[in-house]
Amino acid sequence: MTWPPFLIYALLAGTAIAAAVGLVGYFVVLRAQVFTGDALSHVAFTGALAALALGIDQRIGLFAATIGVGVALGALGDRGRADDVVIGSVFAWILGLGVFFLSLYTSRRSAANGTASVDVLFGSLFGLSLSRAVTSALIAAVIVAAILAIARPLLFASIDGSVAAARGVPVRLLGYGFLALVGAAAAEASQAVGALLLLGLLAAPAGTAQRLTTRPYPALLLSAGLAVATVWAGLLFSYLLPVLPPSFTILTVAAGGYLLALLVTRDRTPVRAR
Amino acid sequence: MNARSLNPGLDTQLRQVGEKPTDQQAVIDLRHGSVDRGNRRLWSGLDLSIAAGEFVAVLGPNGVGKSTLLQVILGALPLAEGRVQVLGRSPGRANKRIGYLPQRRSFDPSLRVRGRDIVRLGLDGHRWGLPLPSWLPGGAPRRSTAARVDEVIDLVGASSYAQRPVGELSGGEQQRLLIAQALAPAPDLLLLDEPLDSLDLPNQAAVATLIARISRAHRVAVLMVLHDPNPVLPHLDTVVYLAPGGSLIGPPRQVISSAALTDLFGTPIEVLTAADGRLVVVGHPQRCDAHHERPTGHRP
Amino acid sequence: MTVTDGPSWNPITDLQQMWSFPFMVNAFRAGTIVAVLAAVIGHFMVLRRQSFAGHTLSLIGFPGAAGAVLIGVAAGYGYFAFCLAGAAVIALLPRTGRGGYSEESAVTATVQAFALACGFLFVALYKGFLSNINALLFGSFLGITTAQVTVLGIVAAVALSILVVIGRPLAFASIDPEVALARNVPVRALSVAFLLLLGAAAAEVSQITGTLLVFALLVMPAATAQALTTAPTRALALAILTGLIVTWLGLGLAYYTPFPVGFFVTSLAFAGYLGSRLIRRPRRGKATADLIASGIVP
Numbered sequence: 001m002t003w004p005p006f007l008i009y010a011l012l013a014g015t016a017i018a019a020a021v022g023l024v025g026y027f028v029v030l031r032a033q034v035f036t037g038d039a040l041s042h043v044a045f046t047g048a049l050a051a052l053a054l055g056i057d058q059r060i061g062l063f064a065a066t067i068g069v070g071v072a073l074g075a076l077g078d079r080g081r082a083d084d085v086v087i088g089s090v091f092a093w094i095l096g097l098g099v100f101f102l103s104l105y106t107s108r109r110s111a112a113n114g115t116a117s118v119d120v121l122f123g124s125l126f127g128l129s130l131s132r133a134v135t136s137a138l139i140a141a142v143i144v145a146a147i148l149a150i151a152r153p154l155l156f157a158s159i160d161g162s163v164a165a166a167r168g169v170p171v172r173l174l175g176y177g178f179l180a181l182v183g184a185a186a187a188e189a190s191q192a193v194g195a196l197l198l199l200g201l202l203a204a205p206a207g208t209a210q211r212l213t214t215r216p217y218p219a220l221l222l223s224a225g226l227a228v229a230t231v232w233a234g235l236l237f238s239y240l241l242p243v244l245p246p247s248f249t250i251l252t253v254a255a256g257g258y259l260l261a262l263l264v265t266r267d268r269t270p271v272r273a274r
Numbered sequence: 275m276n277a278r279s280l281n282p283g284l285d286t287q288l289r290q291v292g293e294k295p296t297d298q299q300a301v302i303d304l305r306h307g308s309v310d311r312g313n314r315r316l317w318s319g320l321d322l323s324i325a326a327g328e329f330v331a332v333l334g335p336n337g338v339g340k341s342t343l344l345q346v347i348l349g350a351l352p353l354a355e356g357r358v359q360v361l362g363r364s365p366g367r368a369n370k371r372i373g374y375l376p377q378r379r380s381f382d383p384s385l386r387v388r389g390r391d392i393v394r395l396g397l398d399g400h401r402w403g404l405p406l407p408s409w410l411p412g413g414a415p416r417r418s419t420a421a422r423v424d425e426v427i428d429l430v431g432a433s434s435y436a437q438r439p440v441g442e443l444s445g446g447e448q449q450r451l452l453i454a455q456a457l458a459p460a461p462d463l464l465l466l467d468e469p470l471d472s473l474d475l476p477n478q479a480a481v482a483t484l485i486a487r488i489s490r491a492h493r494v495a496v497l498m499v500l501h502d503p504n505p506v507l508p509h510l511d512t513v514v515y516l517a518p519g520g521s522l523i524g525p526p527r528q529v530i531s532s533a534a535l536t537d538l539f540g541t542p543i544e545v546l547t548a549a550d551g552r553l554v555v556v557g558h559p560q561r562c563d564a565h566h567e568r569p570t571g572h573r574p
Numbered sequence: 575m576t577v578t579d580g581p582s583w584n585p586i587t588d589l590q591q592m593w594s595f596p597f598m599v600n601a602f603r604a605g606t607i608v609a610v611l612a613a614v615i616g617h618f619m620v621l622r623r624q625s626f627a628g629h630t631l632s633l634i635g636f637p638g639a640a641g642a643v644l645i646g647v648a649a650g651y652g653y654f655a656f657c658l659a660g661a662a663v664i665a666l667l668p669r670t671g672r673g674g675y676s677e678e679s680a681v682t683a684t685v686q687a688f689a690l691a692c693g694f695l696f697v698a699l700y701k702g703f704l705s706n707i708n709a710l711l712f713g714s715f716l717g718i719t720t721a722q723v724t725v726l727g728i729v730a731a732v733a734l735s736i737l738v739v740i741g742r743p744l745a746f747a748s749i750d751p752e753v754a755l756a757r758n759v760p761v762r763a764l765s766v767a768f769l770l771l772l773g774a775a776a777a778e779v780s781q782i783t784g785t786l787l788v789f790a791l792l793v794m795p796a797a798t799a800q801a802l803t804t805a806p807t808r809a810l811a812l813a814i815l816t817g818l819i820v821t822w823l824g825l826g827l828a829y830y831t832p833f834p835v836g837f838f839v840t841s842l843a844f845a846g847y848l849g850s851r852l853i854r855r856p857r858r859g860k861a862t863a864d865l866i867a868s869g870i871v872p
Contacts, residue, residue, distance in 0.1 A: 029676055029677075029679075029680045030385075030387075030676065031676075032382065032676035032679065034676070034679035034680055034682075034683050035679060037683065038683065038686075084623070084625055084626060085620060085625050085793060085797045086851070088625050088626065088629065088789055088793065089789060089793065089794055089797065089843075089844055089847050090844075092787060092789035092790055092793075092794070092840055092844070093840055093841060093844035095786055095787060095840070096787060096790070096836060096837045096839075096840025096841055096844070097837070097841070099712045099787075099833075099834055099836050099837040099840075100833055100837045102708070102712075102834075103832060103833050103834055103837070104833075107832050117708075118707065121694075121707070121711075122694050148403065148404060149402055149403055150402065151403065151404050152398070152399060152400075152401055152402060152403060152404060152405065153399065153400055153401070153402060155395065155399065156395045156399030156400060159381075159385070159387065159392065159395065160379075160392070160395060160399075160455070162374070162376040162379075163374050163375075163376060163395075163396070163455070163456070164395075164399060164400065165350070166348050166350070166369055166372070166374040166376075167369055167370065167374075167399070167400045168369055168370070168400055169399070169400045196687070196690045196694075196786075197687045197690055197691055197694075198687075199683045199686065199687050200683065200684050200686075200687025200688060200691070201687075202683070203679075203680045203683035203684050203687075204680070204683075204684045204687075206680065207677065207680035207681065207684065210386040210677075210680075211386065213386075214386045214387055214388045214391075214438075214439045215387075215388060215391060216387050216388075216391050217404060217405065219386070219387075243698075243699065244695065245694060245695060245698050247691060247694065248691045248692070248694055248695040248698075251687055251688055251691035252688065252691065254684070254687075254688075255684050255685075255687070255688040255691075258680075258681075258684050262681075382676055384676055384677035384678070385676070386677075
């Protein structure tokens, strides 16, 4: 069977993006910062659409918004759980702003270009040109290298912050750097499965890996591997059954895998009386 | 205010227990130290010298600055006055030779990382990148890292549960693993902040004995912040008692006595001895707050 | 959205103009009903710190709505079916003791994303594609039928009557579950009941603001009210008032401009919330304020 170019490009970009998202996602789940990913998905939507409405490349708005807000969230500190009304309201408003840009964009452009907004929402792996696929893959590769370089001290800082700081690990700086990487990974994932679904790709393979093993480095690599496998399976399903959009199949495989892992390992964590 | 002695002739230098005194530098050497929190002076005129293998407890009411002392030694907080040397260097420089156990932290119950890996972080968690397999250049010989981790887990008696996810373990079990983590790089100094805090009594005694044993056998100096010295009383070499107006340093039985503490706090304090030998301190303020604030300038 | 005339800036004539269209009348009716219900449920949601449960439930409702459209049924029924089912599942899920925060959020995130993906699938299958997605996700006030208004009204009436009955014990159980339990308040049953009510409310609000923006009516008016006052009846009244103002203004603005109602409702609600946070009086202490807000302490 000959593989058409669009499939190859999708696999190229998808593999690299999945590896980056899987690695970053492991730490996101470990640090209980899943909520940050949720916030970033709203920001990704608004950023991309703002760029489109202003007539510039969507990716600029996307990356600027996610990385900028990601780092800013770090400056807010550890407030996540305590004040979720405030944070939820802010991000609901940001989403509303995105809708404004969406209608600005669709009312200005011809109907033929209307799919751009759906692409922002739900991704468009099959619509990538070679150059876009290569760019995405390169950015993803940079993210992968960065995460691997800081993996060990980041692990230490995430689990045992004060001890790590005492041992000379730059905990605060690492925190900011990590959030910038999360922003970048979110932007990449947004191109693959869309702003609305990127959280699933960030959380599910990582959650699955952490269910399957408790050894941190193997879990980290497993998270990346599972993400890549998920994207491959999803892309191939969607290619063989074109009625199913690729982001749907990818998410289904991701969610299904997580569910399976939860069921299979259910008895491994007995309820402990404290 | 300067640290006051019980009587003019009392030698406030600390004696070493057991080992022959060797001609090595003090593990901690603090002279006339003062520290501020915000614009409040916590303690001042503190003179402290701790030798290798010494077991020292830091006591005092809440808020007096016990944890702050540890922060100073770690180099996380600067002294307002005085100087301090840790392992012969400025604070913060020798931290790789210090094992630190911050105040009670518990792990998220769903944290899926093995206890054993938590311990290992104490060895190499601060190094960049991923741990390389032993057959690559630069990779630490695998056997030695694993062996060291096993050894120190065994030392704290946690071998039976070190393979389990740390989130599932009880408070006492987590605490033992954290002690192992602090011990893994064979430190010369152990700094422990309320290590017995949420342990039940049998565990308190067991962990106290464990730390004392390690301190003796491996000549590790121990500086332990506590609010109740009783679990470690039999093992202590020295007590540092901090009060809002000064401090007292000396052997436990002498410092924790009615006369000494009344003198230190300036209010009547009584030290009672229970039938089983435990000491109970009655009368000192439970919490240091604004009432005890001293202005930043010294009072003679 | 093209309009025949621009706004006259006189509220009376503007309203008359809008209400000359039956679909706008329906829109205002639906919006009013939903705003009232959302404000009341939202009051308890904020009290119980369950703001995100509402968001999650509306996301779960999205595939229901899209699926309903796919099979030719009104989206509203799909919303109700899935939101209520989702609420039931969440309520009855066995609490595996020490769940742990990070795992819980990973599971929630996956469920949310999967729900959205399923909804996307249904919409893609329907081929009426673009405008449908936007309407479902971000709200639309076009095409609200009288039947829809009736359903919304009945569900809201039932939900509100139930709330009148269980309101006080619910507030007690929300603030101090252990003491409430000791006083024989059926805390667990009330939690289940409230989640179901929340599901119904999420389904209702989704039909006005769209799936993604329910926060605007479900949480923000109630949060605004609770920031400004601690007395329970006043907080409820203020929440309802805020919700109504936001909805009416939002509908009006959406009518006269090409921008969707979801944007206006969200922005107005957020402006109100922001304003309330900036001007609110310092609290005596959260615990006391909570007790007062629930009417337990006068």
